[in-house]
Amino acid sequence: MSTEQEFFRQVMGHFATGVTIVTTASNEGLSGLTVNAFASVSLDPPLVLICVDLKSHTLDYLRASGNFAVNFLTDRQEALSRCFATTSAERYEYFCHAPYHVAATGSPILDGILAFIDARIVAEYPGGDHAIFLGQVVAMGAEGMVYYMNPADKARSTLTDWADSLAIGNNSHAAHIGEEKIPLAYYRGQYRHLEGHYQRPSLAYDKVAE
Numbered sequence: 464m465s466t467e468q469e470f471f472r473q474v475m476g477h478f479a480t481g482v483t484i485v486t487t488a489s490n491e492g493l494s495g496l497t498v499n500a501f502a503s504v505s506l507d508p509p510l511v512l513i514c515v516d517l518k519s520h521t522l523d524y525l526r527a528s529g530n531f532a533v534n535f536l537t538d539r540q541e542a543l544s545r546c547f548a549t550t551s552a553e554r555y556e557y558f559c560h561a562p563y564h565v566a567a568t569g570s571p572i573l574d575g576i577l578a579f580i581d582a583r584i585v586a587e588y589p590g591g592d593h594a595i596f597l598g599q600v601v602a603m604g605a606e607g608m609v610y611y612m613n614p615a616d617k618a619r620s621t622l623t624d625w626a627d628s629l630a631i632g633n634n635s636h637a638a639h640i641g642e643e644k645i646p647l648a649y650y651r652g653q654y655r656h657l658e659g660h661y662q663r664p665s666l667a668y669d670k671v672a673e
Contacts, residue, residue: 479650484534484547485513486563486571487524493558493571494524497548499649500593501533508614509600511580514593520555522594529584531598532570535577536647538656543573544647567602567611577644578605 500514582598
């Protein structure tokens with residue numbers, strides 16, 4: 464890696480991010496990778512994007528399946544993030560032994576996560592040494608609830624209880640529903656845990672409060 468590339472990586476590392484695992488399911492099986500290059504793009508329609516290294520094992524799975532799920536990790540899932548970021552049999556053959564369920568697309572929704580987005584790929588763009596995937600959200604969940612999108616008729620979109628909606632049985636995720644969770648963060652090349660004592664609304668909420 465050149466000095467320029469290494470310094471660029473260091474500079475970008477000063478932008479703190481959350482940590483996600485992007486998962487998908489194709490005819491070849493399950494695949495997932497740790498991603499912090501994830502962002503919301505649009506509210507109407509609801510769109511998100513992910514950036515995937517062109518050398519990633521998961522790239523072909525995404526192109527074959529046409530969908531993906533973005534799993535937002537908690538501070539208890541650092542080991543899972545590390546597994547999906549490595550080149551190993553645990554990841555490629557055993558999906559890091561991660562329990563999961565499904566929502567709308569069939570992409571794995573990992574148990575115990577903070578929240579998730581389930582999306583269908585609507586476009587792929589070149590991004591240097593990465594591929595940029597634009598996904599339209601078809602389901603999303605957080606805080607024990609799941610919202611299923613119906614693009615053809617928004618009035619028929621549904622909000623339902625996570626436990627009733629997803630075939631999760633008596634697993635660890637069900638036990639954590641309703642429990643306050645803290646997101647896993649990444650900053651300057653290291654995993655971080657957020658300080659939970661400082662809380663203040665954003666400017667947008669301040670304006671509403673006025």
